[in-house]
Amino acid sequence: xxxxxxxxxxxxxxxxxxxxxxxxxxxxxxxxxVIFGDDEGSLIYARSKARxxxxxxxxxxxxxxxxxxxxxxxxxxxxxISGNKAYHGIxxxxxxxxxxxPFPVREAINPAKDVDCTTAGNIGRIISGEPVFLPATPxxxxxxxxxxxxxxxxxxxxxxxxxxxxxxxxxxxxxxKSPEGNATVTxxxxxxxxxxxxxxxxxxxxxxxGKPGFVNRDHVSKDAVVIDVGTNxxxxxxxxxxxHDSVEPVAxxxxxxxxxxxxxxxxxxxxxxxxAYRLSREM
Amino acid sequence: xxxxxxxxxxxxxxxxxxxxxxxxxxxxxxxxxVIFGDDEGSLIYARSKARxxxxxxxxxxxxxxxxxxxxxxxxxxxxxISGNKAYHGIxxxxxxxxxxxPFPVREAINPAKDVDCTTAGNIGRIISGEPVFLPATPxxxxxxxxxxxxxxxxxxxxxxxxxxxxxxxxxxxxxxKSPEGNATVTxxxxxxxxxxxxxxxxxxxxxxxGKPGFVNRDHVSKDAVVIDVGTNxxxxxxxxxxxHDSVEPVAxxxxxxxxxxxxxxxxxxxxxxxxAYRLSREM
Numbered sequence: 036x037x038x039x040x041x042x043x044x045x046x047x048x049x050x051x052x053x054x055x056x057x058x059x060x061x062x063x064x065x066x067x068x069v070i071f072g073d074d075e076g077s078l079i080y081a082r083s084k085a086r087x088x089x090x091x092x093x094x095x096x097x098x099x100x101x102x103x104x105x106x107x108x109x110x111x112x113x114x115x116i117s118g119n120k121a122y123h124g125i126x127x128x129x130x131x132x133x134x135x136x137p138f139p140v141r142e143a144i145n146p147a148k149d150v151d152c153t154t155a156g157n158i159g160r161i162i163s164g165e166p167v168f169l170p171a172t173p174x175x176x177x178x179x180x181x182x183x184x185x186x187x188x189x190x191x192x193x194x195x196x197x198x199x200x201x202x203x204x205x206x207x208x209x210x211x212k213s214p215e216g217n218a219t220v221t222x223x224x225x226x227x228x229x230x231x232x233x234x235x236x237x238x239x240x241x242x243x244x245g246k247p248g249f250v251n252r253d254h255v256s257k258d259a260v261v262i263d264v265g266t267n268x269x270x271x272x273x274x275x276x277x278x279h280d281s282v283e284p285v286a287x288x289x290x291x292x293x294x295x296x297x298x299x300x301x302x303x304x305x306x307x308x309x310x311a312y313r314l315s316r317e318m
Numbered sequence: 319x320x321x322x323x324x325x326x327x328x329x330x331x332x333x334x335x336x337x338x339x340x341x342x343x344x345x346x347x348x349x350x351x352v353i354f355g356d357d358e359g360s361l362i363y364a365r366s367k368a369r370x371x372x373x374x375x376x377x378x379x380x381x382x383x384x385x386x387x388x389x390x391x392x393x394x395x396x397x398x399i400s401g402n403k404a405y406h407g408i409x410x411x412x413x414x415x416x417x418x419x420p421f422p423v424r425e426a427i428n429p430a431k432d433v434d435c436t437t438a439g440n441i442g443r444i445i446s447g448e449p450v451f452l453p454a455t456p457x458x459x460x461x462x463x464x465x466x467x468x469x470x471x472x473x474x475x476x477x478x479x480x481x482x483x484x485x486x487x488x489x490x491x492x493x494x495k496s497p498e499g500n501a502t503v504t505x506x507x508x509x510x511x512x513x514x515x516x517x518x519x520x521x522x523x524x525x526x527x528g529k530p531g532f533v534n535r536d537h538v539s540k541d542a543v544v545i546d547v548g549t550n551x552x553x554x555x556x557x558x559x560x561x562h563d564s565v566e567p568v569a570x571x572x573x574x575x576x577x578x579x580x581x582x583x584x585x586x587x588x589x590x591x592x593x594a595y596r597l598s599r600e601m
Contacts, residue, residue: 138448159442162486165421189509191516197493203445206489210480210505219516221504222493226472233474233502 072102355385476520
């Protein structure tokens with residue numbers, strides 16, 4: 036049976052480190068979580084981040100605005116928040132309502148406050164090699180691999196999913212010339228043919244395709260490391276992209292959902308928030 | 319024997335289109351090619367671009383500065399050039415001398431003049447989906463595939479090389495949800511184990527590793543499309559990264575060196591220069 040790669044202990048370690056550093060500082064780091072509209076999932080997620088943040092001395096203000104505005108107005112709102120010295124970091128909760136183009140709204144975030152690494156400049160720095168912030172979910176995956184001493188050097192990593200927030204930045208991060216990089220990386224997606232043949236070539240398989248239970252034992256080689264990034268709510272229950280019961284007897288190790296990548300992601304985001312606070316002090 | 323994918327005809331088609339459009343305009347698009355130091359290769363390459371540009375009505379000014387300056391001075395020089403309205407586009411010739419950190423010099427380029435797509439913001443836009451410019455070499459590769467009607471949809475593409483200017487941006491471009499994307503992409507590099515096993519899985523194999531004749535028939539599957547991005551000078555002769563004679567009997571099609579990706583790259587760069595000129599008119 037697979038070793039279960041629990042994220043809970045890693046998450047509390049990271050939060051403990053951040054908390055200790057914040058206790059040494061005078062002011063309180065403050066994040067703005069910006070929501071356009073009233074998407075229930077965005078609100079729930081923002082509130083859960085606010086609770087986790089509060090426990091370690093970070094303040095999260097949830098700023099909610101009408102969905103019923105034009106892109107220019109949303110950009111103007113974001114520009115205002117971005118220029119406000121009270122906020123050290125900014126999270127833009129997505130998806131935005133369909134009438135708002137997300138790109139210019141993201142670009143209105145001050146790169147030094149972009150704790151979610153959502154601006155093009157910060158994403159590009161993953162490739163050009165001088166990142167300010169790295170995106171929280173890919174960072175959480177690398178953190179789990181590191182804490183469990185799973186070496187990525189020269190390993191075959193296969194990523195299922197090509198999203199802007201997980202699959203693509205993670206691929207670029209795993210390819211970097213760094214101790215947490217140097218992997219040979221394949222990215223698969225909905226157009227991929229012979230998917231199971233490719234996923235079976237993976238020593239490290241990361242699944243972030245947003246389809247509950249999509250990856251099963253037919254996709255996984257014996258002893259592979261399987262990282263499940265899925266967060267699908269079905270009847271109020273959180274389900275991953277990996278069919279856990281089917282994969283567990285085959286994989287060498289496996290992250291659970293819940294309790295795997297999710298909590299580590301939140302703690303990596305809060306560490307980024309502390310970094311943004313430090314950056315603001317240096318300016 | 320492989321079909322030879324000649325770049326010359328494609329390059330002259332693209333240049334013809336750009337020339338026709340420039341003839342319709344009043345002013346002359348002008349590029350600054352910025353060189354720090356006196357690297358012979360950089361000078362030769364800048365001059366060859368200037369000659370090609372001149373033939374279609376684009377002016378290239380080669381601006382050469384001392385290698386013996388600090389990073390801050392180089393940034394200040396670049397900021398000045400970037401703000402100069404006489405230049406519609408800017409090319410920074412790399413590598414820079416070792417005493418100059420290239421990152422802040424690149425970042426000093428106005429994104430709207432960044433015809434080589436070297437700033438982090440423009441690289442990031444490949445992932446965030448709203449590119450202003452795409453980098454010329456990856457663009458040339460996609461152009462060759464398109465002109466020869468080689469579909470990338472759902473195909474297995476393997477890239478050998480993870481450079482900031484070719485391998486990484488190309489991987490992200492081939493993964494985009496676009497007619498020239500939608501491939502399943504693997505990136506290999508110096509740390510990759512079992513390289514030939516992976517390259518043999520490629521329907522489209524792109525080699526940009528900077529090692530003359532590195533890829534041979536043992537790396538290539540029957541009928542694969544092989545794109546050679548290598549530009550290695552040996553005894554004054556231009557040699558690709560693919561051992562042409564060894565691969566030609568196996569591959570389905572193959573770009574030559576010289577006369578393959580190189581000339582198309584220059585024409586794509588000039589097309590970007592025209593785009594930068596158009597952008598400057600809209601502002």
